[in-house]
Amino acid sequence: MPLTWLLDRFRAHADDDAIVWRDEITRYGELLERVENATAFLQSQGVRSGQVVMLDADFSPNAIALLLAAMQNRNIIVPVASHVTADRDKYARLAEVSHRLSVHVDDSFGCIAEPGVEPTHEMFRQLNAAGSPGLILFSSGSTGEPKGAVHSLDFLLNKFKVSRHTQRMITFLLFDHIGGFNTMMYTLANHGCVITLESRDAATVCRAVEKYRAEVLPASPTFLNLLLVSGEYAKHDLSSLKIINYATEVMPAATLERLNAAFPGVTFRQSYGMTELGIMRTQSRGNDSTWIRVGGEDYQTRVVDSILHIKAKSSMLGYLNAPSPFDAEGWFNTQDEVEVDGEWLKFKGRKSDIINVGGEKVYPAEVETVILEVDNIADATVTKEAHPMLGHIVVADVTLHAEESLPSVIKRIRQHCFSKLPPYKIPVKIRLSDASARVSERFKKQRNEPR
Template sequence: MKPRETVVVHGDYSLDSVAALFALFLDRNVVVPVVTLTDTTLDTLVEHCRRAISSGRPGRVRRSRTSPHGPNPPHGPNPPDRPSSPAPRNPPTGPRPCTARLGDPDAAGLVLLSSGSTGAPKVILHSLDVLVGEKLKKRPRRRENALNILMVLMFDHIGGINSLLSTLLVGGTAVLPRQRTPDEICALIERHRILVLPTSPTYLNLIMVGDYHRTHDLSSLRLITYGTEPMSEELLLRVRKTFPGVRLLQTFGTSETGIATTTSESSTANSSSGAGPSSSAICYDDDSLTEDRWFRTGDLVEEAAHGYLRIKGRAKEVINVGGEKLLPLELESVLMGSPLVEDCVVYGRPNAITGQSVCVDTIAMSDR
């Protein structure tokens, strides 16, 4: 394949996928990490990148060109001598591809896909050179004992890419899980004496609900970073109680803005719901920007003392009952404070009188 061609690295974290990511970076390609490759995803990539090369097995690639036999060749949809992948698509004509916005012909790119309101994913192009360069600028001196960091976030997520680059560029060891079950993750923490755990509030809750922190030795942990969703006050209190000697750091980022640098009021960092596009972001949906070029994340925030902001939830999650507005996280936090509730989820349903009504599904606390 040639430099600047768009290459889909199909798969989750593995030695092959990580090696492919950096090999394509050095070869000056545009890399698209995709854990689950669908027809819709491939169509979207071809629309914005003109052509995508799908690589799902070491040494085997497939170009998105039209087959002379159409989508179903004589051997069927997946011939025996070809890797399984979606049928190739016709490269569209019209505006220049998104990847042309890289400008520098020697630049390497990274394409991330985020969910779109119409069902088709949105394409966000980053300069991989800038992403790597930012990490190198902030790189601290190497430790005598290298950090072991567990890759819990997904390979095709901005948080997962950030974790991988941060780990390897400080000379750390990225521990790649075969499965992301709480039992597997906690077993890896114990086995490899993991110091830093990048994760999400939901995952921390699963660890505590399943008592995996009791069945495994997690005493090596020194830092837990969490993001991708808001952290309720009730859950934060339980995490602090469960991991009393571990520093907690909330991160904030989107596919369009990258991971933002945050400052902490105490041990938990809170970040703004509005952010300027990342210095590495080149191609994104301009409809998501304000007139002065701030990105609308769709998050609701509450301003606390000294200018700190607390993320309350997503604007689209608000339940409106006759003009009274409620965020599911607020009620879930109250319910989870009851010793009778093990887990719960709050959501809205249409109501002919009030517009919406509040519904709750709960799991009762079982006797232990």
């Protein structure tokens, strides 16, 4: 069976904490029972091996149990985070979903069957022929049609069979995110504790770290900056934290410097992964450095015209509703532009985020880092605005620590930028805004959305 190795580990650590949810602790012995109950529920609903099921949930004990039961049943699973805005009908239609599973607010199971729907897509036939469960992760679709990345769970789960460190982890990244899936599976595979969140604001995260002695916090740079701005980290005992992993977007050097000052003794690690490739092993050059090594035994990397390309054993099979992005040799163009220093890489930004000013390239994260060096600036989000002659101009939305007049802010920002940046990178427009105004529900900066 696909998860025999994992369930055996649960049995060996039956009395260890497995999940914290709403201030209640589920131990591994109880989680095993929940997986058995979830398996019985799937059988009662007529869910057969090989069918595609949608799971609308978050990281509750029964949601995790139902996900594991569906894996064990060799289903192809479409997770959707329960509080995320998504076109579930479109996902179900594209993925040929036969059963819409859900876990209600009281952690009870729900199911709506779609009679007569069976998997016909070639990749589904491929998974079923191999007897492998599958995972479909949809992109948000913020810049176009959402694409469904189809994974073989046999490939994705293989790396978790190697035992590693036991850790108490916060599940900050979402239930339907490759990073959230990775956090959950790593923790369970190493009999750690999955510490769930009722909401993902700074105060709730800090309370969870303090109360349940979390050791690892995976988060986005945007959230970590909001954590600094909120001041909540200083109101709680976060001494249990050993590691803060950051990923999903470029980390401004100025923010990383502030984080090191706020969390002395904590190791900061830059992670890297993509929906299409899975999460890779990385090594940071230093605690205060944004240079990393990317790879591991299952990954190959190369840089072509400053763009990172990756070949991975855990790559998706393909997109459900789009052409394959892999070249003839299996390389994937990440669209991430990087600087190279021997084996070390420094991420500058996605090609889609680059601002073209009169033919010159501007990386938002570079400008944000310079602005964050200015006194009284708590946060900065750099975007673009159309210009009839230049193509685009650079626009900056900034948040202040303390009240200050806009003309004074503009003057100080521009003076500092002129000392650090060429003229075409300096913001033409500077506006005051709330730090959370351009943050998506997945805690990433929104650069292409209207203000």
